[in-house]
Amino acid sequence: MAEKETRLTIRDKSVFQSESYVPGSHQINKFIGREHELRLITAAWISGNYSQPMSPLLIGEPGVGKNRLIYELAQKTGRQLYILQGHEDITSEDLACTVRFSDSGNSAMDYILSPLVTAMNKGGICFIDEIGKIRPRALALLVSVLDERRYIDSTLLGERIHAHPGFRFIAATNTADVNLLPEFITSRMRPRITIGFPPKEEIDDIIRDQCSGIKKEVDMLIDLFWLLWTENGGSVGAIAPRDAIYLFGWASRLCAFESTGGMKALKESGSGNPFDLSNSNHFTGIRPEHLRQSFKKMFSERNQSIA
């Protein structure tokens, strides 16, 4: 069954399609805020008989929630999401189609459609993460996808694949890499949307959502969190959600370590009596000292990297 769904015939060639990404409800946090960005991207994607959808480029610091925003958009627009992770070794061929040695006896090679071409074919969303990390010459193939032609030529397949009308494109890059994108791509990727740090209220809500098991103490911990953040030189409203979640997550693990017996239990553990590494009290039981230790850990890491 799965084979049937992923296999496709283009002309007489049998090809495999990439898998879509469906974030599991347990893996992602509740989506909070970002209404302005949602509105701007949705507006950019609206298209009709006489106008084509635009291809937005998201720019922001690591951890601000660019990917999370795209997962939300995929869900809200009811489209399948295909993610291509950008890196320096991607070639232009990788953007369209790659091959692998076949396991079946009928053919020597299997064609694998890239996430981009799969999204174009199925009318899904293609999201290229870290597009700034892809070398400019590899991106040349994207040009015809992003302009009015909306097709891609695959040298390996020897075919031209046209985009389904439902196909939408979006990419993201870290601020540091945006200047590395070539002009022929940036001129076609608009609007360019800068994703800043969320305001304090949104960070508070994200923490409350994460720590839903400790509703009573969470507001006190949030107050302490901001105080520690500012004491360590941060500005209120200038923290990435990922860092905030990391700090609370680390505090939660310190708490779990303590409740499992701490150092004493670890010393007494052995192969016959292993230390329990599962964390059942996820984001619960955090006390102020755990948060303080978590900050200490994070900022000592940061200072080490500076040194």
Added chain:
Amino acid sequence: MAPVIEIDGCSVYAVPAVHYRAPFAAEVNRICSDPRTRPEAIAVELAPHIAYELRTWMSELVAGHSELPCMLGLMVKNRLIHPDYFESAVNLQMNTGKQLAEISPQLIKNLLHFSENLLIGLSSTDSIIEAVRCSVGLNIPVYGVDMDEYSVNPGRSPLIEEPVSNSFDLEKYASRFEGMAATFRDAYVDSRRETIMAARLKYIARRFKRILFTGGLAHWVMLKKLLNDPSLKPAEFLDRGPSGEMTRVIIHPKIAVAFMDRYPLMSTLYERSRNSPGEGTLFPAAMETPYNIYRGILDKVYSRYLPESGKNKFSPRNESWKLADFERLMANIAMVHPGSSPSMTEMLACSESMMPQEFTRLLADQLMDIGRPWASIGQFPELPVVYLVPEGSGDRTTPPELYKLVSKSNENNDQGSRYKRSRSFNVNYREAYPLPGNPLDSWEWSNEPKEHGNKAGSFCWVWPPCEALLYGTAYEASALASTTVKKNDSLPFEGSLHEGLDIKATMRSSITGEKKIYVKKTSLSRRTSQPDLTRPEPVVFIFDEFPSEVKPEWSLMLAALNFGNLIKNKKNLYNETVRKFGNYFVTVVCRTVYIEPPEAIRDAVDSYGILEGILKIGHPCINAKQGAEWLEQNDFNACPVLQNTSIHTLVDFYKRHHGISIDESDWKSTLILAGIPYARERVVIIAPAGFKPSLSTFSAAKRRNISLDFLPLNYFSAERIAGMRRRLTVRTSDSYGLHYPPEAERILGEKPDKYFDLFPPLLQQEFAKYSHEGRNENR
């Protein structure tokens, strides 16, 4: 039609309003102008003492001006923290072990949403301000019926449909949206305020037959209920006189837009179509619709942009295509957002994300053009201007969102400044729309209260032999330092795997029937190169560090300052660059310890410094003429261009324009990172043997395909190194740096052109031209 409530024989004409929107102000004006509805008294959603102060000030303003200046404001002291933050206030004191008064106001603002001031804008299009203004015109009393003091919790505004003036029916609009607006009420504070407002309105209703009330739409559902509730008794209130806790201010235009309708121009259009109540006429023709204003703004921007873009070698066809996309995005925004046209903030956000910077600048200019001057210190010399302290200005520790007052200085202060500035403080105010942030940065207010002109320091130049020795050495080092070139090859497998299997090449081989296995092989080679004399590559010198007790300072040096009149051909490009970025063209970033000059040369030098490290970008700029020529040759983009010489501004510039995060506490990496964006192939680093740059410098260089090439410092003699580290500045008799006083040469014991022989011959000829020019001018 306005809703009317009858209380004990008094008709209360109500204008439940969305703040700052012109149709509600127009409705107030209409009620006051029409003899059939004209009130005997006015009540507004303001504290009594604020209403009193506004009425007093308005009568002074309206007496002298037919239009309400745009924009004045009243800053009112605030003492209350919102109850939602009581617990946080206790936590904050427990966690810090300090009383609230001892904690920084910025932290209190951020964590407890407390500001020591509230700002009320005298916005023409606000119904409350219009009501106070009408009370002056009709010479009737105005009552502030709100609570004397209450805390504010900055919440979110409801996303409701924008009222449109030419088809506006207040009663219909209110009944449609009052329920939705009410859901955004602050349950604790607003319910108390509404009870007091209703009780005070009942008290006023006893004294007059017809009154007009205007306040926020969100309160209307509850107010109606309370006004019709016989159990709520009228509450007498004391008319408060003037209060010393209020300051009259001019609101800086960049803040004033928060108090205005959809487009700032609407303020002027409202003023021009407004009726003066009591003069026997009814409200005149309806204002232009927001959509027409929006179209008008865009058409003006297009007509300015398209000819300018032609000059800047963009093809008009390409520009039309971009404009079509820009229009389409804004049309789509209007589809997903209630309202007939995008707001100012949305227009700027779309432009910033779709269009070149120049277009956004023109758009910001046009949006901020209100068809009359903004209120300024020139117009109101007795009033201070409240402004937002720019981020990254001067002191890095300045947190964002702090405000200051700037007022005219009557005293001659030490700096010869025409203005004095207050300490920083916090302000809360109600925004019509979220303020546009960065896009408005490029807009300049022509009446900005700032200092102009040079300070004496701009006449100080680095003594040319110091420059020549350092730059001459840099040219030599550039020719010596070799670049490692990495070459990747794919070879058929012949016994060694080298860097591993090349899967793609192997597959290609398999597909083409060759069926060979390919491996990756990397080879390194070294090459040296001669420096480019038009745009030499950046060179970093890292000298030995000072002992920890010595604290070197960051110092940014300029190619020239205020050299606009020296530009020969690219004046427009120069003006554009200065307008966009500033007029400080930084060609040297260095770490220096300033010491007392030796006795023998003290009379000749302005400062004496020893370098710890230095980055030089481009040519030595030995005088303004030569510096200007070099900058022009390179289209003014060969070095960072800033608004001042603060290291923090430099850090912000790299972050914003090059996407490079610089941590100035790591000074060695800072020097290298600052050179990378201005290199074409390489940055040459002369550093002590064993110096290892940080990973961040390597990754920034790698991303830009820039090679970091090293030369050990000990290649040069100790004497030469000591000479390179010496940095003397000498005061010239002209601002261009052409004329050094003759005694400088005598006292310092060296000619200004000493070490010029270290420069390549072509540069020597060029510099000789300027030294002749200086001598000729001397005669």
